Amino acid sequence: MSDRTARLGASGPPTIPFVDLQAQRRRLGDRVEQAVRRVCEHGAFIMGREVAMFERQLAEFCGVRHVLSCANGTDALVIGLAAKNVGPGDAVLCPSFTFAASAEAIARVQAAPVFVDVLEDTFNVDARGIEHGLRAARAARLRPVGILAVDLFGQPADYEAVRQVAAANGLWIMADAAQSFGARYGNRRVGQITEIATTSFYPSKPLGCYGDGGALLTDDEATAAVVDSLRVHGQGAHKYENVRIGYNSRLDTIQAAILVEKLAILPEEIERRQVVADRYTRALRDVVETPRVIPQATSVWAQYTIRVKGGRRDTIASLLNAAGVPTAIHYPVPLHRQEAYRHFPRAEGGLAVSESLAKEVLSLPIHAYLDEPTQEYIIAETRKAVAAVRR
Ligand SMILES: Cc1ncc(COP(=O)(O)O)c(C=O)c1O
Known part of the structure; x- marks a missing residue:
């Protein structure tokens, strides 16, 4: 009988956690502590070997060629949009019923989120409403460039339906997969469905770390190279060559080490x-x-x-x-x-x-x-x- 179950029998209302991270910690035994200790001992707290190890394992899990980790899921979106050269005058269509980070990232790169509606039953973007969003964008003299589809509450948006509207209008699709990491659409895993997908390792997410973390997933070599540069101050071939204006957005080695243990389960x-x-x-x-x-x-x-x-x-x-x-x-x-x-x-x-x-x-x-x-x-x-x- 778990502690939680035992407490159900006690007098007064029970204390039920909304997400029980301690139960997961018990399941992992001392693997998390050992992983953290290993990082403390080797001391490469930024871009240490666990970061590359985690990225490799994540790529294998999702069946994508490139995983670039970063500081959080919001940064992943911003960096993904920056890699697509989204900027002033551009419109990115995005559902209104989502967490603020989806639209925030679009505004952060000086573009305009154009809000579209979602479906009654899945709460994900309604592909049929995208045309209405395109008309609103054009009326505001904005240039529609892409769709930021959000996989709300854990299931992927209906990407086939979205793809048809996107193709008809020359738009790219990016997936905000902060909530759906690990889900499938047809025979593809999240990360393989769109040119770029982003995710979050916020502690309560299905794959969460013990702090902030995020990642971008892509099969495209050139996109991966730009993202890799953007997340480290726009660096070029070496640390003190800056080829673009970037961000300081790396996943801490300690978080990567924890994520390696969590990915296994x-x-x-x-x-x-x-x-x-x-x-x-x-x-x-x-x-x-x-x-x-x-x-x-x-x-x-x-x-x-x-x-x-x-x-x-x-x-x-x-x-x-x-x-x-x-x-x-x-x-x-x-x-x-x-x-x-x-x-x-x-x-x-x-x-x-x-x-x-x-x-x-x-x-x-x-x-x-x-x-x-x-x-x-x-x-x-x-x-x-x-x-x-x-x-
Ligand atoms: C749909 C969605 N997008 C983006 C984010 C941002 O992720 P983070 O909190 O890691 O920045 C979240 C996380 O809460 C989210 O739920």
Whole structure:
């Protein structure tokens, strides 16, 4: 019986973590501590051998030729956009229903995010709405250059549908795979689907480190060379040759060493997450809208996000929180409504789905170590809360 399960029987509401990083640490034994100690001993804290080792292993895992790690997932996006020469006057289409970093990166390179809507069932970009975004971009006298598709909550966007619109309009596609690392689309793993994909190793991500970290994945040799230069001050053939204006954005060796240990158990963790997600879906689909994964994809379940219509979401969240079940709202405000982003163009016809999702989504605890009794408790409390607001 785990500590967590034991605590369920105690009086008063239990304390359930939203993501249980300590359970993962116990699973890893002292491998993380040993990995950190090895780095402390060899002392190459920046670009030490574990960085190259991790990049090689990650490339093999995803079936891509090049993995370039960097300081975080936001930098990965900025560097990817910079490598595509995105700049002033350019428009990059991006869903409004995402984490701010997606649009922030576009604005950081002095381009304009143009917000498009997402699909009702997967929360990922609606390829049919991209044309509306293109019209808005042109009306604002911007030059549409690409689409930043986001793989929200763990499943890849429908890249075939996006590719058709992109090809018809001469746009490239970049994948913000911060939440979907390890997922598949058809017979390809995230990283192999688009020319450039970026990811984040933020601690709570399916593959997270013990701090900040990120990476870019690409098969393209020339892109990889530019990214490699950009992440280290735009360096050329040697350290003190600067051929472009770059960034200081490297993954710390200690983080890479930790990630090597975590990558080894990622496939097993992805399977466990799927078991947890399936259990939620079976037990909740008759009372709330449960997530849908498109048949051609798999999800790594970065989040398990239900949808509660009719203005009852916040009451349900309060009831769950009172019962010791933590919840999260990803995301309460769509980006086109945020103060920092509302002046950017948005698709003609509005972003109705993004607006309603912001009012209706509710994420439940999910991680690879969520044991069955704890999950049964969360399920029972969710059903109770839904029944209570129906009365
Ligand atoms: C969709 C998405 N994009 C980008 C990021 C940015 O990653 P990071 O926090 O590592 O900068 C995140 C992470 O939170 C994210 O969820």
